[in-house]
Amino acid sequence: xxxxxxxxxxxxxxxxYAAYGVTWVVILGYLVRLxxxxxxxxxxxxxxxxxxxGEGAR
Amino acid sequence: MxxxxxxxxxxxxxxxxxxxxxxxxxxxxxxxxxAYSISTSPAEGDMGxxxxxxxxxxxxxxxxxxxxxxxxxxSVKYLWKGREDDDLVAAxxxxxxxxxxxxxxxxxxxxxxxxxxxxxxxxxxxxxxxVLFLIFAGYLALRAFVDDEQQRARWSxxxxxxxxxxxxxxxxxxxxxxxxxxxxxxPATLDPAYTMGLRINAFALLFVxxxxxxxxxxxxxLERAAEHAAEAAALGAP
Numbered sequence: 521x522x523x524x525x526x527x528x529x530x531x532x533x534x535x536x537y538a539a540y541g542v543t544w545v546v547i548l549g550y551l552v553r554l555x556x557x558x559x560x561x562x563x564x565x566x567x568x569x570x571x572x573x574g575e576g577a578r
Numbered sequence: 579m580x581x582x583x584x585x586x587x588x589x590x591x592x593x594x595x596x597x598x599x600x601x602x603x604x605x606x607x608x609x610x611x612x613a614y615s616i617s618t619s620p621a622e623g624d625m626g627x628x629x630x631x632x633x634x635x636x637x638x639x640x641x642x643x644x645x646x647x648x649x650x651x652x653s654v655k656y657l658w659k660g661r662e663d664d665d666l667v668a669a670x671x672x673x674x675x676x677x678x679x680x681x682x683x684x685x686x687x688x689x690x691x692x693x694x695x696x697x698x699x700x701x702x703x704x705x706x707x708x709v710l711f712l713i714f715a716g717y718l719a720l721r722a723f724v725d726d727e728q729q730r731a732r733w734s735x736x737x738x739x740x741x742x743x744x745x746x747x748x749x750x751x752x753x754x755x756x757x758x759x760x761x762x763x764x765p766a767t768l769d770p771a772y773t774m775g776l777r778i779n780a781f782a783l784l785f786v787x788x789x790x791x792x793x794x795x796x797x798x799x800l801e802r803a804a805e806h807a808a809e810a811a812a813l814g815a816p
Contacts, residue, residue: 535688561801
């Protein structure tokens with residue numbers, strides 16, 4: 521039993537790195553998606569909505 | 579259900595902007611809490627340092643539940659009042675919740691492989707969590723494919739409310755059925771050495787989740803306002 525535990529303890533850091541790596545890829549990936557969607561939505565809003573300062577304001 | 583208010587005043591106006599600094603702060607706080615937990619928590623008796631995956635897996639699962647609870651509340655509110663804003667909040671929470679749900683599943687697999695020797699087992703907790711993910715993936719697909727605004731909002735509110743009912747089933751699955759997955763982790767069931775790390779990581783991810791839902795809602799309202807303006811322009815409105 522001790523041997524199994526030792527094996528797990530010895531080899532588990534790659535799984536820990538993978539878990540934290542995946543977490544940050546997902547969080548930062550979603551953040552980038554929001555930033556890009558926000559920039560697109562702001563541009564459309566300014567272009568189409570009267571009074572928002574874009575084409576629609578004319 | 580009352581007819582949705584389609585008057586000009588009911589159209590979504592530009593929402594107050596969510597400060598980008600809130601996002602920066604949320605990300606920094608999450609990084610700090612993870613660094614603190616990784617560096618201070620001792621190796622656990624059976625799993626060794628593998629226990630550190632708990633600080634990302636468990637908060638991701640909790641925030642998934644919380645996001646889908648928000649979907650439930652605002653879906654029911656939409657079905658009751660017919661307000662467009664409620665539909666947009668529910669949709670924003672569903673997108674963030676589905677993302678966290680997917681993350682929870684992947685983190686569980688990464689933890690399961692060294693702890694159980696397998697990436698996946700069809701036990702009650704894992705299967706019900708996967709079903710929850712598929713329901714909300716379906717919810718997002720539904721929103722992408724239905725063009726009529728009111729129909730989209732009504733159908734997705736129904737799917738969102740029914741889908742969220744699966745949350746207590748996921749939570750209770752480890753108590754109702756014999757599973758490979760351990761019973762729910764909470765500060766009450768943990769060794770005190772790990773309690774603080776779990777608490778602060780949960781609050782940090784909550785902060786991130788609130789920022790994501792607010793920002794997604796803000797974008798959804800901008801998109802909707804632009805859609806209304808485009809429709810009005812096409813109809814020749816002044």
